[in-house]
Amino acid sequence: MTQRLLTPGDDPVILWQLSDPESCTLSYLVAHRVCGDALLFDPVLEQMPRYCKLLTDLDMHLLLAVDTHTHADHVTALHDLQQATACQLVRFGKSAPACVTRPLLDQDTLCCGCGGLAIKVWHTPGHTADSCCFLIPGQPQRLLTGDTLFIDGTGRTDLPSGDASQQAESLLSLLALDDATIVLPGHDYQNRSASTIGAERRSNSRLQVLQHQGVAAYAQLMADLRLPPPRLMDVALQRNSRCGAP
Numbered sequence: 217m218t219q220r221l222l223t224p225g226d227d228p229v230i231l232w233q234l235s236d237p238e239s240c241t242l243s244y245l246v247a248h249r250v251c252g253d254a255l256l257f258d259p260v261l262e263q264m265p266r267y268c269k270l271l272t273d274l275d276m277h278l279l280l281a282v283d284t285h286t287h288a289d290h291v292t293a294l295h296d297l298q299q300a301t302a303c304q305l306v307r308f309g310k311s312a313p314a315c316v317t318r319p320l321l322d323q324d325t326l327c328c329g330c331g332g333l334a335i336k337v338w339h340t341p342g343h344t345a346d347s348c349c350f351l352i353p354g355q356p357q358r359l360l361t362g363d364t365l366f367i368d369g370t371g372r373t374d375l376p377s378g379d380a381s382q383q384a385e386s387l388l389s390l391l392a393l394d395d396a397t398i399v400l401p402g403h404d405y406q407n408r409s410a411s412t413i414g415a416e417r418r419s420n421s422r423l424q425v426l427q428h429q430g431v432a433a434y435a436q437l438m439a440d441l442r443l444p445p446p447r448l449m450d451v452a453l454q455r456n457s458r459c460g461a462p
């Protein structure tokens with residue numbers, strides 16, 4: 217697993233990007249520099265020891281463990297993080313299982329304890345019905361895009377509850393953000409770490425189809441992908457319906 221610190225020393229937000237080599241998942245540890253309150257987005261079960269070490273090394277207190285959506289390619293570490301740190305478990309609310317202690321609604325705000333960090337929840341269905349993005353304030357602001365928007369890609373829409381037309385609408389809503397907004401994706405398969413809304417608007421090939429040919433053309437492009445199912449899908453969906461509990 218590689219770890220990248222994405223924020224400079226004078227940024228009030230500490231932002232670490234943590235990669236899982238097996239699933240190419242990018243997880244994010246977001247913390248308030250002064251009070252040490254932290255949130256962990258899209259943690260992968262196999263990387264638990266790394267998360268615990270990082271939290272200890274940085275003397276941070278994990279308040280919330282968040283899944284941007286129901287993952288089909290890896291088992292979430294939410295349950296184990298709750299056992300280890302007593303954090304709350306967070307996911308979009310409408311279809312969230314009982315293990316989720318903090319169900320989210322669109323436009324909710326996740327606040328860290330000392331109040332200096334307010335992260336906006338943005339419901340962006342399409343990859344799954346419960347997919348969300350998270351907007352972290354700052355200059356520039358940063359958007360955790362989960363599996364909605366990737367660097368020169370978008371999340372597949374052929375898994376359970378996926379819907380390409382819905383995803384197209386979600387992507388169009390993201391494109392209304394400022395060009396300088398940093399895009400932090402939930403996966404990258406080429407070891408890239410970040411992009412911007414402006415760069416994706418100009419050069420993301422799927423967004424080119426969406427912007428210039430419309431929602432129906434985008435949905436057709438996604439239907440034509442015919443991807444094989446994720447290797448761990450059955451196990452992952454079963455475990456993740458219990459927040460990763462055995």
Ligand SMILES: [Fe+2]
Pocket residue numbers: 285286287288289343363371
């Ligand atoms: Fe996903």
